[in-house]
Amino acid sequence: MLDILLFLLIIIFIFTYYLIIPYQVKTRRKSLKKAIFPIDWANFLEHNIYLYRILPSDLKLELQDYIKVFLEEKQFVGKNGFIITEEVKLSIASQACILLLGDKENKRNYFPYLKYIYVYPDIILENQKSPENPIILLGLSSVGNKSGHDGVIYLSWTEVAKQSQFPSKGENVILHEFAHQLDQAFGNATGMPRLRNLQESLAWREIFTQEYYNHCQGVKNQQPTVIDAYGALNPAEFFAVVTEGFFLKPRLLQTYHPLLYEQLSRYYNVSSIEWRRKE
Ligand SMILES: [Zn+2]
Known part of the structure; x- marks a missing residue:
């Protein structure tokens, strides 16, 4: 009897985990994408985000869809007194979602193990490091649980704001840290993200x-x-x-x-x- 019960529980778990939850996520994302992208969001991106400004209109629309889902699924947390505003969220989401463009097969899946984005007003220096401020030197560590289920990205707003407008020397902390997320999605970062075959x-x-x-x-x-x-x-x-x-x-x-x-x-x-x- 116990064996049958256990067997049934396993079947229910597999069914829920592999079929019901993905279906619910897919449906929710589809409906989020149907929402109109606010014109003031588009204007803000056009004027403030280089990587958005240079996109052709079809990719801008694709990016807008990703942004709508991203903003719903990730939590932004202001640290050390930093206030999270709509502009902050849009600046980060739009550049993170550049890495999702062209992801037809949903392999990158909105950085599935990333939950929180901690934003600090500025760089945390080595001598300011503490359990609450675990960032050192550049203040740009991407911290992902090894199993990838409690991922956090730490960003310094000074760096984000500076690099969002112009490509400067080809540096962009958001692209950098979110690339680590893609790399870490299935364990330790090795420099090889999940590939098709x-x-x-x-x-x-x-x-x-x-x-x-x-x-x-x-x-x-x-x-x-x-x-x-x-x-x-x-x-x-x-x-x-x-x-x-x-x-x-x-x-x-x-x-x-x-x-x-x-x-x-x-x-x-x-x-x-x-x-x-x-x-
Ligand atoms: Zn790095």
């Missing part, structure tokens, strides 16, 4: 291993590099900085690292030069 994984490994090695050599020999030197720290940081480069200095990346550009373009399913979906 084995063939893609093998191609990724081959190209990224070679490019990472070349980058480390370049940095070690103090050569000028298109890719941020910080990427030499480890493969996970390499993936995060080349993601920034892919969206913010695509022509340079394509010229000097064509295979890497192509690999990222296949993964994100967009051309960041012509700004169109690949498939």
Whole structure:
């Protein structure tokens, strides 16, 4: 009798976890996307967010849909007295969702294990570090539980505001930290996010291993590099900085690292030069 009961419970769990919950999520997201994107939101993005401004209208509409869902699903928390406003949320959501463009198969799934976005007014320095302020140095750590179920991203508003308007040196903390989220979605960050199939994984490994090695050599020999030197720290940081480069200095990346550009373009399913979906 107990065996049958246990069996039934397992069936109910599997049914709920794999069918009912995903169906409910899909339905909820579909209805969120149907809501009208407020005109003042669009105006704000147009005037304040470089990565939104440069998009063609079809990708702007796609991005707006992602933003509507993102704003419903993620919680923003102001830290150290920082006040979360609509502008703050829009600035962060719009740039995070750039990484979702072209995600036809929903593989990136709105950064599924990320729940909270903690926003600090400014960088937390090493000597200000405490359990409440766990950020050090740049104040830009992306902290994800190893199992990925309690993810938090920490951002310094000063950095976000500075980098949102113009690509400056091709740096963008939001792209960087959310790329880590994609990388961490299934455990430790390794520099290889979830790919579509084995063939893609093998191609990724081959190209990224070679490019990472070349980058480390370049940095070690103090050569000028298109890719941020910080990427030499480890493969996970390499993936995060080349993601920034892919969206913010695509022509340079394509010229000097064509295979890497192509690999990222296949993964994100967009051309960041012509700004169109690949498939
Ligand atoms: Zn990083």
